Amino acid sequence: MIRFEQVSKVYSGGQKALNDVSVHLQKGEMAFLTGHSGAGKSTLLKLITVIERASAGRLWINGHDIAQVKPKQIPYLRRDIGMIFQNHHLLMDKTVFDNVALPLVIEGFSHGEIRKRVAGALDMVGLYGKEKHAPIMLSGGEQQRVGIARAIVNKPPLLLADEPTGNLDPKLSMDILRLFETFNDAGTSVLIATHDLGLIARMKYRTLTLKQGRLLGAQELQL
Numbered sequence: 218m219i220r221f222e223q224v225s226k227v228y229s230g231g232q233k234a235l236n237d238v239s240v241h242l243q244k245g246e247m248a249f250l251t252g253h254s255g256a257g258k259s260t261l262l263k264l265i266t267v268i269e270r271a272s273a274g275r276l277w278i279n280g281h282d283i284a285q286v287k288p289k290q291i292p293y294l295r296r297d298i299g300m301i302f303q304n305h306h307l308l309m310d311k312t313v314f315d316n317v318a319l320p321l322v323i324e325g326f327s328h329g330e331i332r333k334r335v336a337g338a339l340d341m342v343g344l345y346g347k348e349k350h351a352p353i354m355l356s357g358g359e360q361q362r363v364g365i366a367r368a369i370v371n372k373p374p375l376l377l378a379d380e381p382t383g384n385l386d387p388k389l390s391m392d393i394l395r396l397f398e399t400f401n402d403a404g405t406s407v408l409i410a411t412h413d414l415g416l417i418a419r420m421k422y423r424t425l426t427l428k429q430g431r432l433l434g435a436q437e438l439q440l
């Protein structure tokens with residue numbers, strides 16, 4: 218699903234972000250990614266979504282050897298990855314329906330299929346009936362759920378979340394985590410980058426810890 222072999226990333230200004238990272242997230246696995254500010258968490262997610270390319274080493278995402286992926290193939294690769302952000306990146310001048318429908322519109326689904334799938338996704342995140350609302354009319358937790366519905370509406374095999382609970386109180390954070398668990402129970406692989414060690418401690422999942430670009434305990438983590 219996600220396999221890194223001795224991956225390093227040095228940005229063009231010479232900033233070393235990842236150093237010799239080897240890790241394997243199996244199909245159907247859910248894991249946390251943590252580490253101090255600047256440890257390399259966002260860089261690791263950017264390599265998975267091919268926003269950035271590795272400087273050394275090899276990586277495979279959903280079976281694709283990223284070194285072989287040409288720029289025009291990247292949008293197709295990203296369709297199989299649901300991305301969830303701390304600030305959810307919603308289009309505030311569009312309805313909830315339009316926001317969630319966006320990935321399906323881009324993929325060219327029929328109108329009927331889009332309606333069905335958007336309703337299903339909103340149902341899963343507990344927002345059924347809010348299709349016509351503007352995101353601004355929703356609470357922070359509900360807005361985050363719209364972002365999650367958009368990420369899962371085309372049923373990607375892999376979900377990546379970058380600080381998904383950063384703006385939420387502990388109860389809402391736990392609710393969001395439980396939501397990820399339901400997707401994981403249905404077979405989706407999930408990788409969640411977070412600073413929230415309290416949240417991690419309450420869950421039973423594997424934790425990948427980065428420190429200054431290195432993965433701690435990488436030997437035990439390799440499968």
Ligand SMILES: Nc1ncnc2c1ncn2[C@@H]1O[C@H](COP(=O)(O)OP(=O)(O)OP(=O)(O)O)[C@@H](O)[C@H]1O
Pocket residue numbers: 228229230232233234252253254255256257258259260261
């Ligand atoms: N586009 C970039 N150009 C140059 N250096 C960068 C770039 N993006 C990140 N870095 C550097 O790479 C290192 C890792 O950054 P990264 O954003 O991956 O860390 P992070 O663990 O996600 O941090 P945070 O928790 O603060 O978001 C940092 O030293 C950062 O300054």
